[in-house]
Amino acid sequence: MCVFRYGANGMVGPISALESYVFNAFRLNGRATRSEYVWPALAYTLLLILAGVADAMTLVAATQDGGMPPLSPLAYWSVPLFLLCMIPNFTVAIRRLHDSGKSGAWMLVMFVPMVGGIVFLILMLLPSQDRENAWGQPRGPSSDSGAPRARDHKASALDSYALLLQSEAEPSPEEVARRKQEVHEYFLRNVSRRTAS
Structure with a gap:
């Protein structure tokens, strides 16, 4: 799992956004912030422009002497780039819609002529x-409190040591009773239903 670094205003930096883009390429559920969408989109657009220039140079070089342009799609840079980034582009857009509270079905708006892209x-x-x-x-x-969330906490060696000390401590009678109640509720909720059916 990736550790994302957020700025003071909640924005993700370009490296963290690209990590999220790559490592969450097949993940449709969840959320992606604006910067998690924009940084990879900018990188993809720049790479697509460079690939287009390289493809144009390939076409010019091939047809300069009256020859035929290459027919293989792998002779061009833009085709493999598009195929490589097609799934991550789709999934990050779905997660971006989720982040703003919209369903992934809003992706279909792209098929509306003329205004869909806008x-x-x-x-x-x-x-x-x-x-x-x-x-x-x-x-x-x-955004509602100044305290950082638990997942934003930087782990240190002292945290590991504190966890080790807690694991060796004897649980209180209240803790033992609470754990027994949790096990009992879990059994009633999950195990007893399966055996009854």
Whole structure:
């Protein structure tokens, strides 16, 4: 799992955004902030422009002497780039829609003639919902309190030592009773249903 670094305003840096883009390439659920969408989109656009220039140079070189342009799609840079980035582009856009509180079905707006692309771009730039929605908690520092979230806490060697000391401590009678109650409830909820059916 990737550790994301958020700035003071909740924005993800370019390296963290690209990590999220790559490591969450096959993940449709969850949320992605604006910067988690914009940084990879900018990198992809720049690479696509460079690939287009390289493809144009390939075509010019091939047809300069009256020859035929290469027919293999792998002779061009833009085709493999598109195929490589097709799934991550799709999934990060779905997660971006989730972050703004929209269903992934809003991706279909791209198929509306003439205005679909503009509406899609507006949807990608909508602000994040600052509360939990159907797809999880908001990413980054909490906007409703100044205290950082537990997942933003930097682990240290002292944390590991404290955890080790806690594991060796005897649980209190209240803790033992609470654990027994949790096991009992789990058994009633999950195990007893299976045996009854």
